[in-house]
Amino acid sequence: MKPRALLFTLYGEYVQYYGGEIWVGSLIQLMKQFGVSESSVRGALLRMVQKDLMKVRKIGNRSYYSFTPQGQSQTEDGVNRVYGERPFEWDNTWRILTYSFPEEKRDLRNEIRKELMWIGFGAISNSTWVSPNPLESQVLEMMERYELHDYMMLFSSSTVLSHSNDWIVNKGWNLDEISREYEKFIEQYSDKFEELQNKALNNTLTDQESFIERTQLVHEYRKFLFKDPGFPAELLPDHWKGTEARELFWKIHQLITIPSVRFFESIFEPAPDREVEIDRDKAINPFDKVQV
Template identity: 30%
Template sequence: MKRLSSSEWIAAFLALEPPRHKSLVMTLCGDAMAPHGGGFWLGSMIELLAPLGVNDRLVRTSVFRLVQEGWLVASREGRRSRYTLEPRALPRFERANRRIYAPPGLDWNGRWTLVLAPNGSIDAELRGLLRKELQWEGYAMLAPGMMAHPAPDRDSLREILQRCEARDKVFVCEADELPGVGSRPLPQLVGDGWDLSGVVADYRHFIEGFAPLAALLEHKGELTPQDAFAIRSLLIHAYRRVQLHDPMLPVALLPQPWPGSEAYALAKTIYLQTWALAEEHVLAMLRREDEATPDADAAFYERFGGLRR
């Protein structure tokens, strides 16, 4: 069987699973723009996305909507438009990056974190906002007014409560099993609170789609910076979509073998195979509009356990 070239793989992937344009712009903001100061000229984003099948009209529409939603801030210099990451959105990008680039398999001390909002303590609007934000962070609603997670990121929880103006309106506590009373084991809450079947299916789909690419890249002599950028962007976009639905539970509470571990290893392999050439392309496009674009920051080189410079 003829082995696909990298450009042929990109074309086949885009034909089979075309990404949503606004979501793809968000992926680039986190993966490619944030390490270089978080700012970009519209022309740079248009050039970067063109090989991924996104025309300038769709880029403009996507960026405009991200400004409206509070993810980006717009400014103008003559006829040119420049965008930067909205400072209030930075913690959310940082939370997403921790999920994407850090390995799964949290240690667990057997305790659960509970967020309690008794009836009447908060209004319906705040209750709905908190539920949405905490569910995105992996919490499950175990009962009305009670959300729980066995191993949450405390900094993320603090940021969510502060941003939602709920810090002095809800109760946050920890709980563990009371020995000797004959209750159900707390780990069984996972089955009651989370349906992981969809996450498992999404991870397996990701593995099926990208495992052949890892093998192809072992023979990447013809890989260009533009193709490396396209592959890195599609990889992180697809992996990020799965991660958004993963509650990030401790490995001790997950069904084994957990496909998230295999998916992370695969994403890491492909990222390591493409990141350096992709960076050449990113910098070339950004510096075409702004020669002062900085090199990637130190945090960028910590992704996936460390990128060798």
């Protein structure tokens, strides 16, 4: 696991439900479970602060880290996409984004491409990206944040005259490849589910192992957010493997979530000058439409 990606996972899965701030020593202990060294943790935190994704408070000789509004927005977006209800009903509207960057801004252009892929846009030409999902607010916020109004325009249309919806989907995304990736996930985690279920039945599943397994599970599943655009049902092929993978993800998550949260709580240390608002129920059950 890369330290920065692991930080997003830990904050999205646990820290945000415990006041959103954590002592660096707790982070070091938590990330140590995944083989991340103390120096790597501190280096990742420094880079996150420099990129205005995280902020730090000093209390005595202790440092406490939390996300900035920008970092929190990225975290919430990821959590909502992992745990939100999918697939959804389409409004028959395509969001169409065009841009033209001067060559001296190619680094910014590359950053924008990464963000567009993250939120679910697909490229149908070098400078034209589309999505069937209601992403207007995210795009407008991105345009405001990066000051892109001189380089980028966002349209929406319910009618495409020259091409079919299937053509657009096949041009912008490789659903066959995404489906194969889901198949690999299903194969790997079907065996993992049986293993964890047997341990739970035999009372040999520890809190520490549950924490590691849940965090790794979410970390792996989050990778699909960079691949799967989260299409509405009307645009998905029959027997979409993403549905089966999501059901398996949910079953494993629910099996190990309570002991994993218990392990987090045994390591977590909040700042002493604040009364932490804890939403333990949400940490245990972040799914929007599912009750524990």
